Amino acid sequence: MLSKENTVIGFIGTGVMGKSMASHLLEAGYQLTIFTRTKEKAAELLEKGAIWSQSTRELAQRADVVFTIVGYPSDVEEVYLGEDGLIANAKPGSYLIDMTTSTPSLAKKIHEKAKEKGIHAIDAPVSGGDVGAREARLAIMVGSDEQDFQEVEPLLSVLGTNIVHQGEPGAGQHTKMANQIAIASNMIGVCEAIIYAEKAGLDPETVLKSISTGAAGSWSLSNLAPRMIAGNFEPGFFIKHFIKDMKIALDEAKRMDMEVPGLSMALSMYEHLAEKGEENSGTQALYKYWKQS
Structure with a gap:
């Protein structure tokens, strides 16, 4: 004990x-x-x-x-x-x-x-x-x-x-890969939703009040979307570490002969941001991808 x-x-x-x-x-x-x-x-x-x-x-x-x-x-x-x-x-x-x-x-x-x-x-x-x-x-x-x-x-x-x-040993890491795969595509959706609201002339904070508790709700929407809106891109989790995680997940998926198009797209977008100097920003800085495009 x-x-x-x-x-x-x-x-x-x-x-x-x-x-x-x-x-x-x-x-x-x-x-x-x-x-x-x-x-x-x-x-x-x-x-x-x-x-x-x-x-x-x-x-x-x-x-x-x-x-x-x-x-x-x-x-x-x-x-x-x-x-x-x-x-x-x-x-x-x-x-x-x-x-x-x-x-x-x-x-x-x-x-x-x-x-x-x-x-x-x-x-x-x-x-x-x-x-x-x-x-x-x-x-x-x-x-x-x-x-x-x-x-x-x-x-x-x-x-x-x-x-x-x-x-068994290794199962925790496989589970974390499933977690990161789910987050990767979800983060794209969260960013697109916030930017869509802004372009439509809506108050994104008011939009969040409606969509964060409905079917679109997610941890990222509730916790990271408010940071995007506030312009807070300090790391709760570094982009460079998320890229590392996504690459591990992609390698594991390839070993299992599995296609992961959502993960692949997210990885490409985050690598673009890292090349622009955002590797030490938080993952919510994916919001900037649309601003830089």
Whole structure:
């Protein structure tokens, strides 16, 4: 049992979402040690009582459970499989929970390598953006052995409200791909709806009052359309990371001999924006595609 009194939690990745997630674990009463490439990004968490680790190796040696939410699959591979990484240095019996959106094949590889050392590896990507992370309302999609899921579910419940065990290792990442495919086409529709309303001479905020609670309703319409209207393109989720996710989903679809025209179109549009310097904007900046066309 992972009790608050005896469990040290490690956290790697304190960006837009990770910072809030780590903070919730601290506020829940867990001992927390953190590592990030830029220590300044962890300043607020350190002030709240988190302990700084000098490296991934040091963090792995201290922690009973480690959460990671980093940028790209290459970062995940380095953090988990590198010489100074988690699997090489974690204590037998510890739990490694990767919440990065990464590839299903890498999640399976990490699970097998960890299992060889008596370590429990879990893929648990999330959805909900900066708002979901801040309000501890994330959707968490878990791929793991059933026993491992039961053990860490209380910790996951500190971070989210919709926690589903999807199946074996890699299943969490496959589920996240389904999530990103749904978002990709939906974001095109949300942008087109807002721009259509504006061109028709309507007040887009008033239009949202009607359409966001009807059949057109979606998370993106309720949470990101107001940001578009306000001209707020700060990242709740970076365009560059969404492009990474869409490419993973496209590769997986090709392996399954599946056509994904909506995903392909969205990827092309977001890559156009990235080429125009918008890679560090939030995904709602897709709105600008029509303004630049």
